Amino acid sequence: MIIRLAAADEWDRIWPLWHRVVATGTTYMWDPATDSDAARALWMAGEVFVAVDGDDVVGTALLKPNQPGLGDHIANAGFMVDPSRAGEGIGRRLATEVLAHARAAGYTGMQFNAVISTNTGAVALWKSLGFEIVATIPGGFRHPALGRVPVHIMYRDL
Template structure:
């Protein structure tokens, strides 16, 4: 598996798992039923954002979107979103994407990376980000309407990138 820049030709493989993950109603607040074009505009917006894919052979296993968390005076802090094809969960795809994004954010000179909305019941994601050094800096109670849990909190998670530590696989 390797992580590389997403290209237009990757979108037909990304969209099915994007749509499936949104339809699950457990991790993303995107509207249900987005068209492929509308979803692509959200997930592959172009600079200053960057979209990457994790690929094994010709198969796209997952994708990440990253860029500045805020414009202007907040642009020194990155943010990112991750989606892994449900068919390949548990194979280290999320970790590979996370390590790639963190290393590139450091290389790009970001001072930190902030995840604005990690659903608290998404315990696998919370554990992954914590294993990569993220801290939960706050939780907004009831800010996400989970399809199976009802109203649950959204964690804000942060990692200081000013240290020289590199991510580990």
């Protein structure tokens, strides 16, 4: 598996994975019915990484400043792994690459604004990589099966 920055013209390879993940309505705030054009505008708005295995995009990440101007020293990122490849360490490898890239780019910390509490695999991964839950918003996410569930804001220094 190779992890690298995505080319601007690779959206058509990223979109099927993005759609599979978001369409479940269980791990991201975005509308599960988001179409490709709207999704591209959301995801391709920063530095985008892909984890490629052969010809397949098996993971992707977005890295960008969490806030503009005086808050742009704190990174924000989003990560997606092909659900059929869960448990293979793709998310951890992608995360360590993106964290190292963010540090090298001059970011001093990374903040996740909305880690869905029921996404226990993601919460455990981020904790194992040194992130802390700094706040929890009760009922901040409308889970399709569980109703309103908490959302965590997670942070770590770089």
